[in-house]
Amino acid sequence: MSRPSPSPIYTLRGAGGPLNTLHFSCQGEGTPLLFSGSGKGAIHIWNLNSRRAEKIIEAHSGNSVIWVSTLQSADALISQGRDMQVCWWDVSEGRSELVESVRTGSVGYCQCSLVEMSPANYLLAYAGEQTEEIKIIELPSKTAVCTLVPEEKLGMVMCLQLWQPDSGSGPLLLAGYENGSLLLWDVTQRSKLSQVKAHPEPVMCLTFDTTSLRGVSGSSEKTLSSWRLDGQSNLQLQDCVTLVNPGVSQLCIRMDRKLLASAGWDHRIRVFGWKKLRPLAVLQYHTDMVLSVAFSDHRDPRQRVLAAGSKDQRISLWSVYNEGTDTG
Known part of the structure; x- marks a missing residue:
């Protein structure tokens, strides 16, 4: 309760x-x-x-x-x-x-994602000029690394998360698309590893716990979709969390991986236990989204x-x- x-x-x-x-x-x-x-x-x-x-x-x-x-x-x-x-x-x-x-050439609202590869060397992922395009560059050199484009039409890139797995393999990228799909990309191989349809509406936001290999995404509907990566890098849908009101702008996991917070279109912040996605608190203060x-x-x-x-x-x-x- x-x-x-x-x-x-x-x-x-x-x-x-x-x-x-x-x-x-x-x-x-x-x-x-x-x-x-x-x-x-x-x-x-x-x-x-x-x-x-x-x-x-x-x-x-x-x-x-x-x-x-x-x-x-x-x-x-x-x-x-x-x-x-x-x-x-x-x-x-x-x-x-x-x-x-x-x-970037992108007119959308997709936020960049940044990962440190080595001291003073970073990878930056961002939505490109073409509808489904994701570009990845090195910083500070601005050297192009790759462009990722799915074979099928998924609509605009809506959200991204880039990370370097502890296994020592190359960087991976999760992307949410306008048609509600989530794609996992291998940046080094420039290839799609897995794809699931997480939402009927555009994926507005996602966050991924790189330790437990679990993630959650939100959209304009009244649910959060949870999912995980299995040992073969396949995305698997888990339980959904039903919200009182529709629309989530952003999601964030606390660094100790105990809490998840959501930014709601209903002016509220919701806090969940990250382990089981149990609702813990509804924070009310704001007068707009x-x-x-x-x-x-x-x-x-x-x-x-x-x-x-x-x-x-x-x-x-x-x-x-x-x-x-x-x-x-």
């Missing part, structure tokens, strides 16, 4: 637009930071100690920022905008300098928080299940 909804521990205001994306950087010795990207083209760097914006970068020519991430430390920032550009920023020592940019959710990466579990960004231009921060509570 779900607990009564708590209140946010604090909120961040002043983003000036819908909050499409959130990213924490709290592991280093420096100030814990939260990066946000808004629908008005602004990237805010929030100081979590002072609870104020430390810096605002006017990015992407005022076009909506749909994804932000950092490289190793918080000194290098990557952002993606609806201007079809991925930008690399130097934000060290108070700077906000544009270092490099890559043109919740567009983004992220768990902080503090090394101390007691300091970890959940952040949610909304179309109402506010970010709420929550302390949930940090004291070893049974999350199921």
Whole structure:
């Protein structure tokens, strides 16, 4: 049975637009930071100690920022905008300098995915100019690695997750498509390993636990679809989770793999135990669609928080299940 909804521990205001994306950087010795990207083209760097914006970068020519991430430390920032550009920023020592940019050609809302292959060497996956196309490049060299296009018509690429398996084999990529399909790609072989129809509607978001090889995806309907990878790299559908209201913008698993959070079109954040997808809490604060959710990466579990960004231009921060509570 779900607990009564708590209140946010604090909120961040002043983003000036819908909050499409959130990213924490709290592991280093420096100030814990939260990066946000808004629908008005602004990237805010929030100081979590002072609870104020430390810096605002006017990015992407005022076009909506749909994804932000950092490289190793918080000194290098990557952002993606609806201007079809991925930008690399130097934000060290108070700077906000544009270092490099890559043109994606994609007019959609599919967020990039980034994985570190070796120190100072990354792979970046993004939706390409053609409808079903996924491009993967190396950073910082911007060298093209491959282009992945399915043989059948699946519609637009909606969401991506790139990762490097512990087995030492090449990187793998999960992609959700407009027709509701999920595809698993072998990046090195440039080949499709598995495919399932996870939803009747477009796959709006997905997240994958690379340790347990389990994942979950959401769409415009009232269900979350869970699935797993078996030993032969086949995607297998598991149980569905029924939601009260339709529509999920984003999903996020906490780094200890105990909690899953969902951003709902019904203005609510839902928290589930990741092991069994048991509903634990419904967090109510926002007055419009919740567009983004992220768990902080503090090394101390007691300091970890959940952040949610909304179309109402506010970010709420929550302390949930940090004291070893049974999350199921």
